[in-house]
Amino acid sequence: MERILIAEDDRNTREGLVELLSGEGYEVTGVADGEQAYETARNGQFDVLLTDMKMPRVNGLNLIKRMTGTSPETSIIMMTAFATVETAVKAMRDGAFTYLTKPVKLDELLATIEGALQEKKNRRRTDASPKPPSIPDPDIIGESAQIRDIFDRVEKVARANTTVLLLGESGTGKSLIARAIHARSYRKEHPFVDVSCASIPESLLESELFGTEKGAYTGALSTTRKGYFERAAGGTIFLDEIGEISGAVQVKLLRVLQERRFERLGGTEPLHIDVRVIAATNRNLEDAVAEGRYRQDLYYRLNVLPIVVPPLREHRNDIPPLIDYFIRKYTRENGLGDKHISEEALEICTRYDWPGNIREVENAIESAVVLSDGERILPEHLPGFPHAPAIEAAEVPVQGSLKDSRGQAEKRLIQQALLESGGNRTRAAEALGVTVRTIQYKIKKYGLQ
Template identity: 45%
Template sequence: MSDLRKIVSVAQEVAEAIKAAFQMDVEIIDAEVKRIAATGSAKKKIGAAMAYGTVTRHVLQNTEPIVIHQPGQEDFCLACQGYGKCTYTGGIIVPILYKNRTIGTINVVAYDQQRMQVLQQNQTGLIEFLNRMAELMTSKIAEQELYEEQIRVNSALLTLINTISNGVLSIDQEGRIRQANSLAEQMLRGSEQAAAMEGMLVTSVFPDFPLAETLNAKEFKSYELAAKVNGKGYRYIADIKPVTADDAVTGAVVSIVDYENMKQLAFDFATPNRQITFQEIICETPHMQHIKTIASRIAQSNSTVLITGESGTGKEMFARAIHEESPRSKHPFIAINCGAIPEALIESELFGYEKGAFTGAHAKGKPGKFELANKGTIFLDEIGTMPLYLQVKLLRVLQTKEIDKVGGTEAIPIDVRVIAATNNNLEQMVAEGTFRQDLYYRLHVIPIQIPPLRERKMDIVPLAQHFIRRYSVLLERNIQALSEEARLAMEAYHWPGNIRELENSIEYAINLSHPDETILRLSQLPSAIKNNLQDHTIVEHLETPDHPFPLEQSILSKQEYEKRQITHLLAEWGTSTTDKKRIARQLGISLPTLYRKIRHYQIENHRLSK
């Protein structure tokens, strides 16, 4: 397309203006010698090429204006194919120059002597006027090209913005939305403002948008915004960046991501290798195989699960395996130990809090574990330690599928499967009034009881071999198997810390082994296993043929055994806080749980001795 064709309507207006001023017909010709605009009889020839155009071509080539005083008698007339056929009495042709090239001409012709006389008398002024008209048209071409370039840039920019995985809004200095990419429109589609979002105040879409601070040039990162879409509340994480020109804020760009999508992305990034399947739960005991089958079967359900068993029996592994085999496996699995969080903080940890909810609260608020687990699974370990006042709130969550943040005014709907676990006797706690009966039945929809390791003798050696392989690699040792004496001692041991204690014991033993050893020996095991019980020392007998294994053990209740084990470890390792943390890890329980057991069994420091 020729340059002049971009401004056809302007060219026609210029032609009409020139005719009105001088009462002469006008043709505006492009570089291809085609009429772009015309007046008089030539008007019907717009779009067609000139029949001859000899003088016009001469001006296009030489970029100088020409005045025709006597048609047919000028030097350049002799070469014209239309020589002798001219019907006009004279004329002026001036070039239209744009970007150092001739893009067309303005042709003014007189058809009588009166008009020719006017032309000759005003030749210099007329040429100057036509040059100004040519400049006017080229300025309009420049404007049109700039406009077209802006359209191209805006189109490319919008295409680029639409490929971004965030919603993007631009607002002006009054806080009104001027543009939104397709993802932002999709996020807010169905909202009351969706139909006419452009021109709306941003605070009409996001009531809590920090407009005053933004227009004061304050930038925000990861700012939480809320909007109503189809009457339902949604939350977004926004980056807000003011736009400035000449040190003045002229607007802002707002980048938003859906809160749920952001949470899922964080989950995918933070837990890429946390999946645990039922195949990874090692067991050969028929009863444990049956429990795995039941757990696998109920994984497809959304019903609440209550897993009971002593500390260290693998309750969280079962919870993770249930989640991994469920339709929720692509969404978060959030585990929280209710007994490890101070009572004053557990409510905000579970349900989150709004900004300014209490002294010391984060300025932006904080999501709770239930919120983070939305569409996935939450695992509430040591549920028996939950305070009574919080049990009421948990019961309401299970009934309504909604949570209330600390300091919040609106309930937030959630879709979470709850798996709870405890090593306490909840039925007894219900009878004692320390655990709510209604919550117990809400949790006890699908009960799974995992037996302690001492009731799963067939699983001890396979588990030990599994941990030997793991820690031999981690600790750069070459242990391949257990000695017969070590195996017999491990099978005879009571394992109060269950699988966790077994794992710790293997790690301890491999640390004591030499790099060139291939067999894990009895002497490398922890003293609690070698000595077995305080009043039965089996180490020396196991390693001599005069005292074949197994030796008869005293038959103790679980409570008496646990008391003796804690007493022994306190006497063996010490009673400082550091020592007690070490003992708690060895037994596979939390430090608060250890303190409760010490008080429960009335184990006093002055009675302890090595």
């Protein structure tokens, strides 16, 4: 029988929770303050600690810090008023499993306790039977102080189960950092599922994330279909461009983060899920919250462990090792001999601001490796850069009908926009004055994937 310890200074609330959870089959102990809770936990092992934030003698935050040191196996759930949600988020950073806002709803409380207990079981099962990692530990290239700080942050957050929010411009390597966190976590043997929220049409995103029951809507499949969350069971789901999701998906995602459960589209049976969420955005979510475009409670749930990924122009000393890495990668992939970048070309690269960040570096070096004939990559192999000679359009003869010529010109424009945006389709569409859907259609039409 699982054991639950309740720390709550309000007698009626405490006794009500003890009676309720005892009726659900748990062995429950209730105490009136944090000091009593700490002493009780020292004398007996508990699976879950349900604690209030404000209590006499030792408050909830101090209790969490003491408990994570003396009883790390205990999952801690914080109860708080909404006015103190920011403090509750701090509690999660200090080791709490999650928090609930008062007044606590019965079904939400039971679902959260069940999720905490399931997470403990999965962790024990993983520790007892290690398997090969589901993805290789990715290479994060860089020697700057900023990259070393990110290395340190990754090592720390990988040990936790808390939601991580990666903040930074497009192309800075947020996906790579998410994979590094997964590869270093106890979930590394389970799936890593990468979802680009902005690339999925808004009308389909909910069903893609949460799945569909058969016959959920007209045109739905005749069989039940699992969504990305179910496919990530036991592992990590990476929600890229999380700032682009609709209000309806925000509500459903909030419930997943709060209760670790959801229903498939068209379904009524709650599905409990054990998955770690890592989200990323290049948007300012605080501004979106202030403008009413993003839920504040979801933002708090996502922003528990933020990692700010700096743009490449703020750590230019990492450009040379990145270039060397990509030269080695693409000479090997293309079966070419050893190559290196000339001093003149390297100087151009280190002066350039790289608005597309690391992704733009990779695209440029891949192109340069293929275009260069000898062992050296020269400035003329870096078309479109400031101070670098451009490849004349006449070098690529246009043949065929006027319609064909227009298509070739359009293709080159799209290629250039994608290069300058570091592969970000949204930014490329904005630069060309078209919709993202149009860009996606043209990429498929011209085979630019």
